[in-house]
């Protein structure tokens with residue numbers, strides 16, 4: 001089905017997505033269209049929490065085994081971690097990592113993954129129909145987070161297990177010593193507590209696919225009581241209750257209200273999950289996926305604040321978008337034989353178009369940084385991931401690596417409230433959508449960064465940025481991720497096919513500059529600022 005892109009001023013572009021090839025046909029010559037951004041240093045949304053640049057490691061496919069952990073690999077360190085992957089993780093700028101699932105956690109026994117590796121049991125993982133050897137567990141995960149400089153976010157199993165096992169896991173991880181479980185950690189080679197601060201109370205418990213799936217009342221009660229015990233054991237923990245697995249869940253809204261009616265006082269965050277499928281929808285709407293994320297976030301804020309009012313509480317819940325990404329779900333193939341070990345699952349190859357959409361999703365998270373204070377790109381290695389590896393072979397960056405790395409690096413500081421004027425295009429799912437999607441961050445390094453996506457696959461978009469009270473102190477730079485072929489991707493054979501490159505630097509004149517955003521592009525425009533007087 002061709003998707004129509006009626007651009008501002010009458011540009012009509014018809015595009016067909018045929019496998020991996022884009023075919024474009026300009027039907028009407030566009031009248032010139034431009035977009036504008038108006039900035040003001042006084043109007044800010046809030047400070048970006050570094051936890052916004054989290055990711056996710058699940059025992060799923062090759063995320064762990066032959067992804068980040070491969071003891072026989074030539075680049076493995078003494079702990080079995082791939083140092084080539086660690087280097088890419090550092091370059092990606094990830095700050096925090098969720099573990100061990102995902103659907104996997106809902107049937108997981110954490111005790112299987114501690115102690116001497118050769119004594120650990122092999123188990124069925126019913127969530128992904130694979131064999132789990134438990135060669136990698138809690139100790140290995142902690143070694144990984146320390147080597148990569150990441151804050152851990154641990155999920156407890158509230159599917160097949162409950163309050164008591166969650167308490168045991170927390171005691172094993174965080175209690176200093178002098179109890180059987182904390183001393184067991186010492187006997188396993190870790191006398192110092194792990195000090196894990198962030199804890200997810202289960203995973204996607206609203207989903208009928210989840211092992212131990214629950215009703216909102218069942219889960220709300222269990223989450224509240226698990227949280228109470230965990231806080232008794234370690235009052236410093238920050239707890240995340242499961243929200244909906246997606247805005248399209250039939251129970252969305254009701255789930256949040258019911259869960260929070262039980263657990264509002266006990267938790268710090270409510271989670272959101274969202275995946276966007278490039279195949280399952282029309283391309284015009286796919287490029288506007290951020291519209292769904294935007295609506296989802298504002299709805300969940302409303303649900304949290306309604307619960308706050310009902311609880312007469314002064315506490316405002318934060319949102320943890322602890323799974324988000326692009327996922328070619330409709331391409332998923334069933335099983336690779338029965339119960340394989342670390343099979344190739346969900347190894348999506350991302351295109352330039354996907355990187356632009358991912359950039360747009362990042363812009364949405366930043367625009368809500370006052371309430372979304374933690375987020376996890378799901379996942380980190382091989383499984384719908386920005387980093388790919390070959391067993392015994394190289395590691396490389398997917399297209400989506402680049403927007404994430406640039407945002408993680410430059411979006412540190414105050415997000416500004418922008419006034420944006422943009423031409424729009426029509427989408428079947430979201431109606432009229434702006435061609436320009438943007439945010440700006442007044443960096444703690446004294447640099448202003450504008451992140452901007454041009455959603456138009458056919459035409460460049462001239463963008464004028466009005467700097468308001470900002471004064472520049474040096475030349476502007478303009479980095480872009482775009483390609484003549486929006487289906488271009490990075491592969492093992494061609495790992496650097498798609499990378500950001502610099503365009504001619506826009507010049508600031510009379511308190512504004514104009515940059516040209518190429519068709520279907522992710523743009524990072526940076527301006528060093530003069531110190532305010």
Ligand code: AHR
Nearest residue numbers: 058102103104203204378
């Ligand atoms: O990230 C892949 C899967 O997506 C996770 O295991 C699950 O939580 C979600 O449905």
